[in-house]
Structure formats: C-alpha cells, structure tokens
Amino acid sequence: MYPSALIDLHCDTLTAFMAPHRCPDTLDNPLAAFSLSNLPDGIHWCQCFAIFVPDGLSQPEALAYYRRHASSFQRQMGCFSSRVSPCRTAGDIQAAWSAKKTAAFLTVENGAALGGDLNQVEELARDGVRLLTLTWNARNEIASGVSAPGGLTPFGRSLLPLLEQANIIIDVSHLNDDSFWDVMEATHAPLVASHSNARAVCPHRRNLTDDQIRAIVERGGLIGINYYTHFLRQEGLPQPEDLYRHVSHFLYLGAEHCLALGSDFDGADLPSWLQSPKQAAGLYDELIHHGFSASFCDQLMWGNALAFFQKNLPAS
Numbered sequence: 557m558y559p560s561a562l563i564d565l566h567c568d569t570l571t572a573f574m575a576p577h578r579c580p581d582t583l584d585n586p587l588a589a590f591s592l593s594n595l596p597d598g599i600h601w602c603q604c605f606a607i608f609v610p611d612g613l614s615q616p617e618a619l620a621y622y623r624r625h626a627s628s629f630q631r632q633m634g635c636f637s638s639r640v641s642p643c644r645t646a647g648d649i650q651a652a653w654s655a656k657k658t659a660a661f662l663t664v665e666n667g668a669a670l671g672g673d674l675n676q677v678e679e680l681a682r683d684g685v686r687l688l689t690l691t692w693n694a695r696n697e698i699a700s701g702v703s704a705p706g707g708l709t710p711f712g713r714s715l716l717p718l719l720e721q722a723n724i725i726i727d728v729s730h731l732n733d734d735s736f737w738d739v740m741e742a743t744h745a746p747l748v749a750s751h752s753n754a755r756a757v758c759p760h761r762r763n764l765t766d767d768q769i770r771a772i773v774e775r776g777g778l779i780g781i782n783y784y785t786h787f788l789r790q791e792g793l794p795q796p797e798d799l800y801r802h803v804s805h806f807l808y809l810g811a812e813h814c815l816a817l818g819s820d821f822d823g824a825d826l827p828s829w830l831q832s833p834k835q836a837a838g839l840y841d842e843l844i845h846h847g848f849s850a851s852f853c854d855q856l857m858w859g860n861a862l863a864f865f866q867k868n869l870p871a872s
Contacts, residue, residue, distance in 0.1 A: 559840040561600035561653070561858035562833075565687075565780035565816055566663070566729075566751040568823030570605040571625050583632050583640070583660075589831055590821040592639055592658060596834045602649050602659035602858070604687060604750070605629060608823065609666035611694035611701075619671030622664065626683045629662050644684050646865040663687040663727070663750070667698040672711070674718060681722040686869060687748060688719060689727040691735070699735035702761045708738035716743045723869060728752075728772075729780075729818075732761070736768055746775050746868055751782040751818030754805045758790050758798070769809045778864045779811060780818020781856075783826045783836075794827050799839075800846050803856070812852060816861040 569590040570582055579585040583605070584592045595601050607625040609618050633642045641652035643659045652659035662683060667690045670676040680688070690712070691701035698712035716739065719726055726745060728736050729752045739747070749772060755763035764772070764779070772779055781802060788794035788802065806815050819836060820826070829835060843853050 557841040557844075558596055558599050558837045559854060559857040561602070561862075562837055563602040563649075563816060563858045563861035564821070564836070565604050565748065565778070565818040565861065566606055566665075566782075566823075567603060567819055567821035568606055568608045568665070569821055570629055571608045572822040580628070581632060581635060582628070584636060588822050589826065590819075590833060592636060594833055595658060596837045599837055600653040600659075600858070601833070602643070602652075602661070602861075604661040604663045606663045606665040606689070606823075607669065609664065609669045609692070611666070611668070611692050611696070613668060615668075615671040615673075615697075618666075618668040619673075619676065622669035626662065626685075630683075633660065642684060644686060645869045645871045646862055647871055649862065649865065661686050663689070665689040665730075666692040666696065667715070668692075668696040670697070670715075672697045674711070674714060677715070677718045677722050677724065681724060685724055687725045687727050687750060689729055689750065690739070691730050693730060699738070700732045701730045701735075702732050704732065705734075706732075707734040708742060712739075713742050716745075720745050725868060730762065733765070733768075740771055740775075744775075746864070747772055747777045748864075749777070749779045751780050751784075751820045753782050753787045753802045757802050757805050758787055760787050760790065763787055766809055769806065769811060773809065773811050773814050776814070776864075776867075778814055778816055778861060779806065780816045782824070783819050783821075783830045784824035785827055786825075788827070796829060796842060796846075799830075800843070803843070803848070807852075813855065813860055813863075815856050816864075817857065
C-alpha cells in the first residue's frame with residue numbers, strides 16, 4: 557500500500573548527472589535514483605531539487621555554477637511540462653497535483669552559490685529558490701559546515717533576515733554545532749533540516765543532537781529523514797529497523813508534527829531497500845506494519861511538509 561502523496565525535501569538529481577558527455581535531462585535519467593519516469597503510479601509527488609554547489613569553488617565560479625544549474629532546472633521544467641510543474645507555494649503544489657503532475661521545488665545546497673554577494677538573494681528569489689542549505693561541509697562566507705571549525709559569520713548574520721524577507725527558508729543541514737546554535741540565536745524563523753537524522757541513534761556529526769531536534773520542534777520547523785547509509789547506522793549495512801529507530805527517537809523528542817522525508821537521492825549511498833521512489837513510497841506500508849499509526853505515516857510522508865509550506869511559503 558502506498559500513501560496518497562509524498563513530499564521529499566532533498567535530492568541531488570538536478571546536478572548529479574550534468575558532467576560533460578552525460579545526460580543533460582537529469583530529471584528523467586534512467587540511471588538516476590530519482591527519475592520522473594520511475595515515480596510510482598497513483599501518488600501525488602512533490603520533489604525538492606537541490607542545486608548542489610561543491611566546496612572549493614571561487615566566488616565567481618560558485619555563482620556561475622549556480623546559474624548554470626538554475627537554467628537547467630528551468631529548461632527541464634519546460635521539457636517535461638506535461639508531467640512536472642515548478643512550484644513556489646503550497647498552493648502551487650496542490651495545483652500541480654490537481655493537474656496530475658509532479659510538483660517541483662528548486663532549492664540550493666551550499667550558500668556559496670551567492671558568490672559572497674548579499675544582492676544575489678534577489679536573483680535566487682526570482683529563480684524560485686525556496687530553501688537554502690547554508691553550507692555544505694566546509695566553511696563558506698556564511699558559516700561552517702561539519703568539517704570545519706567556526707560559527708556564523710558577520711556576512712551570514714546579515715544574510716538571514718534577507719532570506720526571510722525573500723521567503724527563502726533557512727536549511728541547517730550540514731552546519732556544525734556552533735553554526736547551528738548561532739543561526740538559532742540570530743533568527744526566530746522556523747528552520748528546516750532537510751536531510752538529517754538523529755545523532756543519538758547514529759553518532760555521525762551530520763546528524764542532529766537531541767537539543768537541536770528539540771530546538772527545531774519548538775520553532776515549528778521541519779526535519780527530513782535522510783536515507784544515507786552512514787547516517788542511518790554507524791557500522792555495517794543499515795536495515796529497515798535502523799530507520800524505524802530514528803523515527804521512534806524523533807517521536808520521543810516530540811517531533812510528530814515536524815518530521816518529513818529528505819531522501820538524498822543521487823547524492824549519497826543508499827541501502828538496497830531504499831534506492832528508488834517506489835521503495836520510498838513503500839515505507840508507508842512498512843511503517844504501519846511496524847506499529848506506527850496510519851495518521852502519523854500520512855504526516856511523515858506529506859502532511860507535515862505541506863502544512864509547513866502552507867504556513868511559511870505564502871502566495872506572493
């Protein structure tokens with residue numbers, strides 16, 4: 557049994573297959589984990605497509621990289637317009653679903669995409685970007701990722717209110733702990749951790765501590781369960797029970813109305829039982845059989861994310 561809908565907060569499909577001589581139509585590449593042609597029938601699907609900007613690019617290179625892939629997203633929205641619709645609000649999601657199309661959000665992973673220029677926030681907003689992961693793993697102009705020391709920079713403190721004004725949601729996945737708490741102090745906006753798990757269950761530095769989870773919940777934020785093997789289980793191959801342990805821990809911390817999905821399709825090594833949209837949709841039935849209520853599973857699969865977008869992405 558599949559859910560009626562599924563909202564996935566993060567995948568790297570847009571940029572994963574854009575190297576020279578590879579498929580330019582990344583969103584329908586049969587070699588990708590996520591492909592428009594491989595979505596299960598009968599499910600309203602909403603996918604957040606990240607422009608992943610690698611660490612180590614110069615400011616001009618990072619901005620040019622962003623623009624290249626933003627253009628690719630817009631081109632593919634036209635190319636596949638009979639099956640997918642670009643979205644900026646919760647109303648757009650529902651309109652796409654009513655038209656029996658996949659709803660698509662454009663997001664950015666790594667604020668280096670701004671090229672160190674606060675004025676570029678306006679360009680991202682015009683392009684329809686609705687979520688910005690502030691860093692990847694290294695330090696950039698905004699803050700520090702999990703592989704670097706330091707916290708939120710003066711540039712980052714100036715950036716956060718501009719993102720709020722532009723209706724671009726702040727994503728704290730990949731931040732180190734100091735940067736996370738600096739962001740929490742610098743803004744009162746609801747925050748998203750688009751693809752992060754529970755550190756108490758799997759002690760990887762990319763996962764969230766209990767205090768961080770509680771802080772996001774108290775702020776009315778959103779957390780997307782990540783399917784990456786090393787974020788599900790520290791050693792050995794993860795099993796479905798490992799994912800259930802993460803879900804149960806989030807529920808223990810009060811995240812029932814804040815938990816969603818953030819697959820990391822095409823951006824990470826995923827377990828063999830969770831490598832496709834059909835398998836992700838199949839989690840619905842597996843979770844119910846494991847003892848989670850159908851009402852909670854509906855929230856996890858799509859309800860919590862849709863409610864968050866309804867509240868935090870108002871129609872322009």
